[in-house]
Amino acid sequence: MIGNFETHINAKLSFLKNSKLLLAISGGIDSVVLTYLCYKLGFNIALAHCNFNLRGKESDADEDFVLQLAEDLDLEVFVESFDTTTFAQDSKLSIQMAARILRYDWFETLAKQLKYDYILTAHHADDNLETFLINFTRGTGLDGLTGIPEINGKLVRPLLPFSREFIEFYAKENHLKWRDDSSNASTKYMRNKLRHDVIPVLKEINPSLLQSFQTTLNNLQGSCDIIDDRIEALFKEGIIKLTPTGFKLSIFEIKKFHNIKAYLYRFLNAYGFTEWDDVTNLLNAQPGKQVFSKHWRLVKDRDYLLLSELVDDERSIITISETDKQVETPLGILFFDEADAILETSKTIVYVDKTTLNFPLTLRTWEEGDVFFPLGMDGKKKKVSKYLKDEKQSLLEKEQTWVLCSGKAIIWIVGMRADNRFKVSENTKHILRIELK
Amino acid sequence: MIGNFETHINAKLSFLKNSKLLLAISGGIDSVVLTYLCYKLGFNIALAHCNFNLRGKESDADEDFVLQLAEDLDLEVFVESFDTTTFAQDSKLSIQMAARILRYDWFETLAKQLKYDYILTAHHADDNLETFLINFTRGTGLDGLTGIPEINGKLVRPLLPFSREFIEFYAKENHLKWRDDSSNASTKYMRNKLRHDVIPVLKEINPSLLQSFQTTLNNLQGSCDIIDDRIEALFKEGIIKLTPTGFKLSIFEIKKFHNIKAYLYRFLNAYGFTEWDDVTNLLNAQPGKQVFSKHWRLVKDRDYLLLSELVDDERSIITISETDKQVETPLGILFFDEADAILETSKTIVYVDKTTLNFPLTLRTWEEGDVFFPLGMDGKKKKVSKYLKDEKQSLLEKEQTWVLCSGKAIIWIVGMRADNRFKVSENTKHILRIELK
Numbered sequence: 001m002i003g004n005f006e007t008h009i010n011a012k013l014s015f016l017k018n019s020k021l022l023l024a025i026s027g028g029i030d031s032v033v034l035t036y037l038c039y040k041l042g043f044n045i046a047l048a049h050c051n052f053n054l055r056g057k058e059s060d061a062d063e064d065f066v067l068q069l070a071e072d073l074d075l076e077v078f079v080e081s082f083d084t085t086t087f088a089q090d091s092k093l094s095i096q097m098a099a100r101i102l103r104y105d106w107f108e109t110l111a112k113q114l115k116y117d118y119i120l121t122a123h124h125a126d127d128n129l130e131t132f133l134i135n136f137t138r139g140t141g142l143d144g145l146t147g148i149p150e151i152n153g154k155l156v157r158p159l160l161p162f163s164r165e166f167i168e169f170y171a172k173e174n175h176l177k178w179r180d181d182s183s184n185a186s187t188k189y190m191r192n193k194l195r196h197d198v199i200p201v202l203k204e205i206n207p208s209l210l211q212s213f214q215t216t217l218n219n220l221q222g223s224c225d226i227i228d229d230r231i232e233a234l235f236k237e238g239i240i241k242l243t244p245t246g247f248k249l250s251i252f253e254i255k256k257f258h259n260i261k262a263y264l265y266r267f268l269n270a271y272g273f274t275e276w277d278d279v280t281n282l283l284n285a286q287p288g289k290q291v292f293s294k295h296w297r298l299v300k301d302r303d304y305l306l307l308s309e310l311v312d313d314e315r316s317i318i319t320i321s322e323t324d325k326q327v328e329t330p331l332g333i334l335f336f337d338e339a340d341a342i343l344e345t346s347k348t349i350v351y352v353d354k355t356t357l358n359f360p361l362t363l364r365t366w367e368e369g370d371v372f373f374p375l376g377m378d379g380k381k382k383k384v385s386k387y388l389k390d391e392k393q394s395l396l397e398k399e400q401t402w403v404l405c406s407g408k409a410i411i412w413i414v415g416m417r418a419d420n421r422f423k424v425s426e427n428t429k430h431i432l433r434i435e436l437k
Numbered sequence: 438m439i440g441n442f443e444t445h446i447n448a449k450l451s452f453l454k455n456s457k458l459l460l461a462i463s464g465g466i467d468s469v470v471l472t473y474l475c476y477k478l479g480f481n482i483a484l485a486h487c488n489f490n491l492r493g494k495e496s497d498a499d500e501d502f503v504l505q506l507a508e509d510l511d512l513e514v515f516v517e518s519f520d521t522t523t524f525a526q527d528s529k530l531s532i533q534m535a536a537r538i539l540r541y542d543w544f545e546t547l548a549k550q551l552k553y554d555y556i557l558t559a560h561h562a563d564d565n566l567e568t569f570l571i572n573f574t575r576g577t578g579l580d581g582l583t584g585i586p587e588i589n590g591k592l593v594r595p596l597l598p599f600s601r602e603f604i605e606f607y608a609k610e611n612h613l614k615w616r617d618d619s620s621n622a623s624t625k626y627m628r629n630k631l632r633h634d635v636i637p638v639l640k641e642i643n644p645s646l647l648q649s650f651q652t653t654l655n656n657l658q659g660s661c662d663i664i665d666d667r668i669e670a671l672f673k674e675g676i677i678k679l680t681p682t683g684f685k686l687s688i689f690e691i692k693k694f695h696n697i698k699a700y701l702y703r704f705l706n707a708y709g710f711t712e713w714d715d716v717t718n719l720l721n722a723q724p725g726k727q728v729f730s731k732h733w734r735l736v737k738d739r740d741y742l743l744l745s746e747l748v749d750d751e752r753s754i755i756t757i758s759e760t761d762k763q764v765e766t767p768l769g770i771l772f773f774d775e776a777d778a779i780l781e782t783s784k785t786i787v788y789v790d791k792t793t794l795n796f797p798l799t800l801r802t803w804e805e806g807d808v809f810f811p812l813g814m815d816g817k818k819k820k821v822s823k824y825l826k827d828e829k830q831s832l833l834e835k836e837q838t839w840v841l842c843s844g845k846a847i848i849w850i851v852g853m854r855a856d857n858r859f860k861v862s863e864n865t866k867h868i869l870r871i872e873l874k
Contacts, residue, residue, distance in 0.1 A: 262659025
């Protein structure tokens with residue numbers, strides 16, 4: 001059984017053998033077993049431990065334990081201390097969610113900076129089952145029932161096929177030591193309820209519950225994949241189209257579907273919408289009518305439902321330094337130093353004479369009173385408001401129009417029209433290509 | 438609360454107000470509450486009770502109880518007695534499945550014969566939740582998690598949005614009497630476990646569990662609907678095509694999918710296939726290679742996977758009398774007495790001179806040695822084997838070719854070619870149209 005375990009992990013992780021691995025360790029039994037296994041199999045691992053400072057001395061003892069384990073096994077170890085409570089309060093998140101964000105942010109930063117190829121976590125089959133039951137109990141959709149993936153980008157979870165029972169067995173067989181898992185009290189309460197009161201009864205009904213659960217997850221993941229194919233087809237048919245700040249749905253086409261709500265749920269659930277009747281009613285509402293989620297807005301335009309991000313005041317002016325190669329929020333804009341030939345300017349790619357720019361540039365939504373000199377208009381000045389009207393922009397599209405500026409001068413109405421003043425001329429020495437992602 | 442209940446049922450059932458309703462009653466609390474409600478609301482109901490004879494005197498007491506209730510409320514009542522144990526043994530089914538088949542068959546026969554528009558059953562929200570958890574515990578796919586529908590053809594389940602707790606409350610408020618529900622012991626064990634040990638814990642975690650569950654079911658049903666749209670599109674694109682005895686899947690197209698197994702599961706799960714690796718491997722197997730389920734066979738043909746029903750020897754010769762208008766198994770063939778004009782003969786519709794036929798006709802699969810006189814071949818005789826070869830029929834298609842005969846003479850190679858000897862001539866008085874459904 002133990003041999004089987006190690007063989008499985010070895011086979012599973014064979015694609016990681018020549019990789020640098022960062023192993024997330026709490027000091028609990030699961031992550032200690034994973035550490036020991038990877039160590040025994042000779043993988044190239046370093047440990048990463050978060051001290052969330054949520055349980056005073058206990059948290060520090062966890063940290064000490066991990067440091068000692070790293071020393072015993074002669075492994076590199078990283079430890080980071082977080083003021084989780086403050087972060088949770090500041091960002092209005094639950095302690096659990098705050099810890100999750102802090103943890104994964106730090107792992108990813110570490111992995112990036114120190115060139116780790118993969119991040120390993122010690123989730124196992126019972127974790128997966130408990131998550132399924134928590135989501136189910138709270139009410140969910142298909143996405144909430146498909147479980148944690150074994151491999152998801154850089155994240156790899158080698159213990160996912162194995163039960164808690166088996167991991168405990170392995171730990172005891174190998175005389176491993178561990179600390180009690182630190183986890184958020186409220187989830188702990190729920191997880192404990194499920195672990196001790198619910199799952200044993202289900203296992204009584206079906207002793208091979210975990211195996212059946214694996215089958216169920218596979219089947220449900222298959223259903224998700226078929227749905228994804230359907231959605232991809234809708235993109236191909238142009239029924240849903242990406243926009244610079246979200247997407248738009250063809251009202252005419254959506255109305256043809258048998259189960260309209262199902263599609264709206266599929267498209268919009270991830271954006272925090274919950275009032276599905278309101279969302280559905282939007283299809284027949286007056287143009288301009290809107291429904292909001294916490295961070296997103298859905299507007300009924302004439303022919304489309306338009307999804308766009310609500311823009312905070314704080315980030316409505318973005319500063320771009322000369323070394324920035326990429327701006328991510330809310331628009332993805334890329335900057336390339338382009339030495340030689342330029343291709344034709346399009347709505348999404350412009351070329352400018354870099355020496356004419358005053359860095360830092362700014363990116364902001366347009367304002368009443370903005371003027372620019374549209375490229376190809378013989379240097380004539382035009383009001384941005386007039387330009388947008390001529391372009392037949394909808395109310396929402398207008399609101400979401402961004403301008404890239406050098407000082408007060410507009411370089412580019414992003415995704416639409418460049419300004420004449422910054423264009424590349426015969427004398428241009430340094431061409432900058434700016435591209436909407 | 439009670440008022441709300443009755444209002445809801447009244448509104449839900451408004452489309453049934455002028456209908457004849459058959460109410461399935463066990464004598465248990467749920468069906469008694471439904472009976473009382475329908476009675477109180479003045480619906481046009483009759484009761485139907487199955488005595489499965491599984492619990493001796495208790496079963497008879499249930500029957501007596503239902504008869505008494507019908508008398509008290511002055512309702513028509515039907516009672517049928519079943520030898521469930523024998524039927525289960527003969528048909529190799531579990532007692533539970535046997536009872537289910539007997540019950541629904543009888544309800545449907547009754548409804549058809551006596552022209553009842555709908556059949557009402559008393560399933561409620563907890564039944565639905567228990568079924569979900571049973572399926573989940575055993576291992577399932579999306580279909581096993583979408584619950585019982587409130588309306589499904591003739592079947593209507595008005596209590597589905599309501600909890601057991603609420604139904605009990607209503608029964609007590611109205612001083613109703615009922616008998617303990619009779620149900621199969623093995624499910625009863627599972628259901629009781631879930632009812633008493635699992636669901637209360639889930640309700641502790643989320644007091645509005647049943648409401649959340651309703652949301653989950655809606656969402657999952659939505660996912661099913663999106664998948665159905667995808668499958669419909671595959672039919673439109675010809676990637677899957679119906680055949681007279683099943684369907685066929687284009688191997689070339691299926692291989693393009695990201696998650697091939699998910700599609701094979703979706704197409705074939707309902708036909709009892711379980712060995713998904715074998716099924717998937719068929720895509721790359723030698724032509725002629727097969728995978729079997731209990732009643733179905735999947736064959737790798739050159740370009741297609743072909744699904745077909747396994748034909749029992751017993752039904753391989755079907756006798757058709759002059760009055761039969763329809764033959765259902767394994768092919769659907771319709772017979773129409775056609776007095777006047779005939780349309781063009783096609784592969785699926787033939788017209789014959791009825792007076793040339795010797796009834797009863799027979800329908801059987803073709804045999805080595807069969808000959809016929811293909812229509813339009815100037816009365817030349819041809820071996821059926823040669824004809825099928827010329828038509829480039831695959832091995833499987835050949836096996837599934839049926840012939841309709843008058844005595845020993847072939848009238849029609851079903852779905853392919855008519856015989857010259859039975860054709861309609863100028864002298865034909867009575868034309869029979871024969872059509873493949």
